[in-house]
Amino acid sequence: MKAIIIEDEPIASRRLENLINEVSSDIDVIEILPSVESALKWFKTNTLPDLVFLDIQLNDGYGFDILDTIEDHPPIIFTTAYNEYAIRGFKYNGLDYLLKPIDKKELQRALDKFRLSPYPKNETINPKLQDFKNLFQKQYKQRFMVKVGNHFSTFNVNDIAFFKSENGTICLNTFDGKDYPVEYTIDQLEDILNPIDFFRINRKYMVSLSSVKEIHNYFNSRLLLKLNPSQEDEVIVSRERCTDFKAWLDM
Numbered sequence: 539m540k541a542i543i544i545e546d547e548p549i550a551s552r553r554l555e556n557l558i559n560e561v562s563s564d565i566d567v568i569e570i571l572p573s574v575e576s577a578l579k580w581f582k583t584n585t586l587p588d589l590v591f592l593d594i595q596l597n598d599g600y601g602f603d604i605l606d607t608i609e610d611h612p613p614i615i616f617t618t619a620y621n622e623y624a625i626r627g628f629k630y631n632g633l634d635y636l637l638k639p640i641d642k643k644e645l646q647r648a649l650d651k652f653r654l655s656p657y658p659k660n661e662t663i664n665p666k667l668q669d670f671k672n673l674f675q676k677q678y679k680q681r682f683m684v685k686v687g688n689h690f691s692t693f694n695v696n697d698i699a700f701f702k703s704e705n706g707t708i709c710l711n712t713f714d715g716k717d718y719p720v721e722y723t724i725d726q727l728e729d730i731l732n733p734i735d736f737f738r739i740n741r742k743y744m745v746s747l748s749s750v751k752e753i754h755n756y757f758n759s760r761l762l763l764k765l766n767p768s769q770e771d772e773v774i775v776s777r778e779r780c781t782d783f784k785a786w787l788d789m
Contacts, residue, residue, distance in 0.1 A: 539588040542569040542578050545617065546597045547586060554591060554617070554640055561646045565589065574599040579686055586612050589652060593635075594618045596671065615648050639788055678732040684718040684775070693718075695735065697766060699749035701727055703742045713749070714768040737786045739763070740776040750787070 541558070545551035553569045558565055568587065571577040574596050581604070592601040592614050607610050616635040634648040683692050699713045703724055708716040722730075728738050738744045745765065752764035761783065763777035775783050 539565050541565050541589040541591065542571060542580070542587045543567060543572045543591045544596070544601060545591070546572050547593075547594045550593075550617075550638060550640075557640060557645050558649075561642060562649050565649065573597060574601075574603050576734075577604045579610075581608055586610075588612060590614050592616055593619055596733055609703045610745075611680070612772060613652055615652070637785065639785075678682040682720055686718065687765075691718075695707075695731065695746075698746060700743055700765060701747040702735075708747060711767070713767065733786075737783060740774060740781055743773060747774075747787075753787075 543551050543554055545554065545693070551572070555567045555570065556664055558567055560729055565588075569580060569584075571580055585649070586608075590606070590612055594601050594616055595618070601616070605614070612764055614632040616632050616641065617638060618635060619638045623688060634651055636644055636648060636764075675769045679695065681692050681694055682698070683690050693710060693712065697712050699711050701722075701724065702709050702717070703721070707719050708722055708724060710720050724738060724741065725746050728735070731744070734747075736744055736746050749765045749767075750763055751766045751768075754762040756762040756774060759777045759780065761780055763773040765773055
């Protein structure tokens with residue numbers, strides 16, 4: 539069986555190819571394509587493969603842009619750097635998905651599913667695929683307007699180190715050490731902020747990637763973070779979130 543990989547990160551594509559070779563002797567990776575543009579050109583001049591490993595977010599667009607041009611696309615195994623909490627409800631789309639960094643056992647399970655399950659026709663997938671597309675093409679919040687004294691100021695998300703809940707109030711904390719109350723709950727922030735840039739580590743903190751200065755092992759299988767700007771209280775990644783947090787750091 540012939541497969542292609544559509545992935546814009548050379549290290550990730552080579553690693554995936556090596557894993558495929560390790561777990562499956564009957565699948566031959568015949569092409570690795572680094573972009574939407576190169577994939578569209580390839581599909582115009584080549585016979586459809588038996589299987590496609592498709593990165594959802596590419597440098598020049600979305601993997602869905604490729605699928606939209608193929609009238610009857612082959613089975614798709616999505617690959618994504620999104621955390622599992624963001625996509626666990628969408629596993630019914632495509633054949634399966636693999637979360638980066640790709641685990642060999644997960645790859646094996648996806649390939650077993652490919653071999654054992656009859657793949658539905660394209661017209662069955664399209665309605666659900668649109669929901670999947672909407673998730674990854676979602677427009678996340680870019681700015682917050684907060685009250686500063688008697689006036690209002692706007693802060694770009696790039697200027698925000700973390701959000702902190704204290705005494706029933708959620709505060710936006712900037713990299714220059716200032717904090718301002720915002721009218722959002724932590725649950726709401728988790729929905730409106732890009733999960734690539736922000737991660738909720740516990741009930742109290744939602745941190746930006748740029749604010750994480752140091753990571754230390756902590757008792758009871760938790761992690762202790764040193765943030766920028768530093769905090770007097772201990773900033774702990776809860777035990778149930780540690781696995782997703784490590785995956786988020788390794789995107």
